[in-house]
Amino acid sequence: MAYRHFGRSGDIWKHLPLAQILHIERPATYIETNAAYATYQLEHTPELEYGVFRLMAHRTELPQIAASRYVHLLTAFNHGDALRTYPGSAVQALALLGEWAGRMVFYDLDPDAVASLERYIEVKGKDHLATVRCEDSIDAAWAMIDTLGPSAFIHFDPYLVLQPGPSGRSYLDCFIKAAAGGVRAALWYGFMTRPEQKRIRAALIAALKEARVPSTKVHAMELHLARLGEVLPPFNPGIAGCGLAVANLRGSSIDAMEVLGRECEALYRGARYADRFEADQVFAPWFVNRPR
Numbered sequence: 001m002a003y004r005h006f007g008r009s010g011d012i013w014k015h016l017p018l019a020q021i022l023h024i025e026r027p028a029t030y031i032e033t034n035a036a037y038a039t040y041q042l043e044h045t046p047e048l049e050y051g052v053f054r055l056m057a058h059r060t061e062l063p064q065i066a067a068s069r070y071v072h073l074l075t076a077f078n079h080g081d082a083l084r085t086y087p088g089s090a091v092q093a094l095a096l097l098g099e100w101a102g103r104m105v106f107y108d109l110d111p112d113a114v115a116s117l118e119r120y121i122e123v124k125g126k127d128h129l130a131t132v133r134c135e136d137s138i139d140a141a142w143a144m145i146d147t148l149g150p151s152a153f154i155h156f157d158p159y160l161v162l163q164p165g166p167s168g169r170s171y172l173d174c175f176i177k178a179a180a181g182g183v184r185a186a187l188w189y190g191f192m193t194r195p196e197q198k199r200i201r202a203a204l205i206a207a208l209k210e211a212r213v214p215s216t217k218v219h220a221m222e223l224h225l226a227r228l229g230e231v232l233p234p235f236n237p238g239i240a241g242c243g244l245a246v247a248n249l250r251g252s253s254i255d256a257m258e259v260l261g262r263e264c265e266a267l268y269r270g271a272r273y274a275d276r277f278e279a280d281q282v283f284a285p286w287f288v289n290r291p292r
Contacts, residue, residue, distance in 0.1 A: 006040040007052040007086045008238035009281070013223035013264060014188045015092060016055075017244055018155065019070040020256040022096045025184060025249060027153035030097055031144065033137035033171065034157040035090040035106035037113045038120035042086050046274040050237045055267060056083060062263040069096060089157060090117055094126055104130040105144075107137035138165040141174045145181055150248065153184040161189040162203055176207045179218050179247035190242040194228050197241060201286065204245060213247075219254050220245040220287035221261050226280040235277045243286075251290070258285055 005011065022030075042048060056074065059066045073095055077087050087095070090106045097104065104126075108114050114134040121130045133140065141154060148154075158171045171187065178185040191197040201220075208218060224241025225233060233240050244257070261283040268281035 005238050006036075006088065007042055008047045009051045009223075009268075010190055010239035010242045012051055012055055012267075013242050013244060013261070014157070015089060016065070016068060016070045016264070017221075017257045017260050018089070018186060019073060019092060019096055020068055020260060021186065021246065021249065021253045022093065022153070023069045024253045024256060025153060026100055027097065027151060027184060028101060029103045029105075029148065029152040030093055030101050030155070031105045031107075031141065031148075031152065032090055032093060032155045032157060033107050033141055033174075035088065035108045035113065035117055035132070036110070037088050037116045038091050039088060039116075040086040042083050047238045050271065050273050050279065052083065052086065054271070058267055062267060064259045065263045065267065068260065088117070089155070090130075091120060093155070094121070094124070094130060098126065098129065101129065106130065106132045107135060107140060108132070109134065109136065136165055138169050138171060138174060139167050142167075142169055142177065145174065145177050145183055148178075148181070148183045150182050150184065153186075154178055156185065156187040158188075159190050161187060161200060172203060172207055175245065175247065176211050176213065179208070179213045180211045182248055184249055185247045187245040188242060189245070190239045191224070192232055192240045194230055197222070197224065197228065197243075200243070204287070215287075215289040218245060218247045218287065219249075219257070219285075219289070221257055221283070221285040223261060223264050223281050223283055226282045227278065228282075233277075235273050235279070237273055237279065245287070254288065254290070258288070261285060 117132045156171045161171045175187040222243035265283040271279045273279035
């Protein structure tokens with residue numbers, strides 16, 4: 001299995017807010033660009049102890065996290081028992097949207113991941129609803145945006161958001177096109193150093209200005225190590241920081257992101273990675289412009 005980042009801290013500031021957003025927005029069409037595998041088996045590694053195991057162990061101290069759709073989904077998926085299995089993002093979306101979404105499309109370039117997801121969809125009897133495609137999702141999403149309306153939602157979930165594909169477009173380009181076209185969207189991005197973080201932030205702002213997307217349509221919030229610096233940190237929990245940029249969402253979705261983000265900061269207050277390194281995290285709602 002090529003994917004090793006499941007359940008780590010980067011997934012916390014992806015799946016936690018995204019599950020709440022999907023519950024609020026309830027899109028009729030859902031598209032995910034980097035779906036990966038259906039499920040993953042959890043082990044007590046330092047990365048996972050710092051990620052999903054920490055969240056579940058401390059959830060009762062954090063009321064909004066405890067009541068979140070993400071925690072409800074993890075608990076239900078493991079039948080209320082100790083965490084053993086982590087549902088991938090596509091499986092989470094199927095569980096959250098299966099009652100009202102009319103169409104779901106998942107992309108991935110890994111044939112094994114695609115096969116895993118296809119098997120899950122078939123077993124759950126969701127093949128009338130969901131399609132899995134083994135192809136480049138940048139060009140596919142770029143073309144699909146022209147056919148979508150405000151009832152759709154696209155989850156862009158790469159790691160390298162600025163890296164162009166064969167056509168010269170990037171996932172950031174696709175996100176900006178969706179934002180400009182009134183399509184609801186979320187773009188997850190990761191970074192390991194302060195310069196990487198600054199580069200992504202600057203690219204997002206420049207792209208929004210070039211496309212003349214009103215700043216009130218897009219919001220971006222991050223969760224990152226308090227000691228994020230100019231060079232790589234002395235330990236690697238999977239990611240030093242990550243952000244979620246969203247477009248064309250309801251105000252209640254933005255409110256939910258902020259509340260959960262602040263509780264994530266509280267979750268990591270006083271944390272130590274592998275019982276050795278200081279590993280506090282900071283919540284940064286760095287691009288939030290509400291309509292007046």
